[in-house]
Amino acid sequence: NAGVMQNPRHLVRRRGQEARLRCSPMKGHSHVYWYRQLPEEGLKFMVYLQKENIIDESGMPKERFSAEFPKEGPSILRIQQVVRGDSAAYFCASSPEGPARDPLHFGNGTRLTVT
Amino acid sequence: KQEVTQIPAALSVPEGENLVLNCSFTDSAIYNLQWFRQDPGKGLTSLLLIQSSQREQTSGRLNASLDKSSGRSTLYIAASQPGDSATYLCAVNPNQGGKLIFGQGTELSVKP
Numbered sequence: 001n002a003g004v005m006q007n008p009r010h011l012v013r014r015r016g017q018e019a020r021l022r023c024s025p026m027k028g029h030s031h032v033y034w035y036r037q038l039p040e041e042g043l044k045f046m047v048y049l050q051k052e053n054i055i056d057e058s059g060m061p062k063e064r065f066s067a068e069f070p071k072e073g074p075s076i077l078r079i080q081q082v083v084r085g086d087s088a089a090y091f092c093a094s095s096p097e098g099p100a101r102d103p104l105h106f107g108n109g110t111r112l113t114v115t
Numbered sequence: 116k117q118e119v120t121q122i123p124a125a126l127s128v129p130e131g132e133n134l135v136l137n138c139s140f141t142d143s144a145i146y147n148l149q150w151f152r153q154d155p156g157k158g159l160t161s162l163l164l165i166q167s168s169q170r171e172q173t174s175g176r177l178n179a180s181l182d183k184s185s186g187r188s189t190l191y192i193a194a195s196q197p198g199d200s201a202t203y204l205c206a207v208n209p210n211q212g213g214k215l216i217f218g219q220g221t222e223l224s225v226k227p
Contacts, residue, residue: 004158006158031213033213033215035215042204042217042218042219042220043159043204043206043215043217044217045213045214045215045216048212048213048214055212055213056212056213056214058214059214091158091159093159098211098213102164103149103161103164104149104161104213104215105161106151106158106159106160106161107158108157108158109157109158
């Protein structure tokens with residue numbers, strides 16, 4: 001059973017470009033979570049999605065960031081008009097049921113560098 | 116506002132030693148607590164999940180305890196090995212949602 005798959009592993013974007021980060025949850029997992037790890041800071045929650053629904057987006061910046069988890073295909077975290085402060089490691093996690101019962105399983109992350 | 120603190124920030128021990136990592140949280144109203152390890156440049160590996168009604172969980176050489184009333188959890192690692200070298204993170208789930216609140220981690224180095 002493959003783990004949580006994230007791609008790309010590394011992504012370089014110039015300021016003003018768009019970044020698309022993909023996450024395929026573990027097989028049988030319908031709950032997806034995105035976290036961000038800024039340099040010298042801890043992991044911070046961004047958004048929690050279940051198939052086709054956003055459950056909690058309280059950690060998402062109000063502008064330029066969006067996330068989706070369509071019925072078919074991976075979850076996508078989209079960052080429009082990237083700025084240097086967006087440089088970070090972005091981690092996706094999944095669980096079969098909700099987070100109350102099951103541990104979250106994390107992918108290896110996408111490291112975004114904005115030049 | 117829930118805050119999670121891990122002490123020490125870094126720890127270096129000789130191989131074979133038993134050790135304890137500490138995690139404290141400011142609000143005792145948590146749903147569960149999870150311990151992870153993170154290797155450099157990698158993602159997080161889930162180690163143990165303790166529900167709020169539980170006192171401890173064990174997996175192999177690892178034992179995690181939870182004292183909700185005092186806002187503390189410990190991760191005990193027995194007979195440490197160089198392969199245990201990593202950053203250990205604890206995270207609390209304040210409700211039944213997906214918003215885990217992480218500590219800053221303890222960077223563990225086990226010397227051969």
